[in-house]
Amino acid sequence: MSLGFSALRIGQGYDVHKLVEGRKLIIGGVDIPHTLGLLGHSDADVLAHAVADALLGAIRGGDIGKLFPDTDPEWEGADSMKLLAAVAAKVREEGYQIIDVDSVIAAQAPKMAPHRQQMRENLAAAMGIAVDNVGVKATTTEHLGFEGRQEGISATAVALLARCS
Numbered sequence: 503m504s505l506g507f508s509a510l511r512i513g514q515g516y517d518v519h520k521l522v523e524g525r526k527l528i529i530g531g532v533d534i535p536h537t538l539g540l541l542g543h544s545d546a547d548v549l550a551h552a553v554a555d556a557l558l559g560a561i562r563g564g565d566i567g568k569l570f571p572d573t574d575p576e577w578e579g580a581d582s583m584k585l586l587a588a589v590a591a592k593v594r595e596e597g598y599q600i601i602d603v604d605s606v607i608a609a610q611a612p613k614m615a616p617h618r619q620q621m622r623e624n625l626a627a628a629m630g631i632a633v634d635n636v637g638v639k640a641t642t643t644e645h646l647g648f649e650g651r652q653e654g655i656s657a658t659a660v661a662l663l664a665r666c667s
């Protein structure tokens with residue numbers, strides 16, 4: 503019996519950005535109203551970066567810092583959804599299909615739940631997959647660690663890819 507694929511791959515991504523005044527808080531492509539925003543060379547979309555790294559991990563393609571160096575002015579202020587779309591295109595060029603992606607945002611504040619569906623839709627559109635195949639969850643860290651002190655926000659993601667046979 504053919505399973506329709508010749509290989510399965512998994513990838514894991516993790517990213518952290520610092521919370522500062524005077525920056526937008528963009529997570530999963532959603533501009534979230536908040537007193538603090540994330541600092542970065544790009545728009546600092548910590549969730550998009552974690553998802554992109556999960557995809558790159560699965561194809562053993564390095565990481566987003568390798569593809570889009572933070573020393574390159576081309577990526578200054580970049581829309582991370584466009585970076586994620588470029589990574590998804592690279593995945594397909596390598597002969598892989600994105601099967602499923604799941605993720606967690608660790609943030610003490612603000613609440614991510616009201617934005618979860620829009621984040622899923624944005625990530626799915628950037629990757630060219632169904633919304634049903636993108637999970638976004640959020641947790642506080644119960645005031646522990648850098649996320650709990652609201653010094654930064656982290657995100658982790660996993661991706662399952664299949665090589666089409």
Ligand SMILES: Nc1ccn([C@@H]2O[C@H](COP(=O)(O)O)[C@@H](O)[C@H]2O)c(=O)n1
Nearest residue numbers: 609610611612613614615640641642643
């Ligand atoms: N920034 C966040 C953090 C959490 N949530 C939602 O609240 C639930 C409870 O969080 P705990 O850390 O106390 O487990 C969590 O399951 C999320 O649904 C959120 O929306 N935004």
Ligand SMILES: C[C@@]1(CO)OP(=O)(O)OP(=O)(O)OC[C@H]1O
Nearest residue numbers: 542543544546567570571572577
């Ligand atoms: C996205 C890139 C490129 O603009 O910059 P940042 O927004 O600083 O993000 P980071 O997750 O530190 O690393 C990847 C970068 O090279």
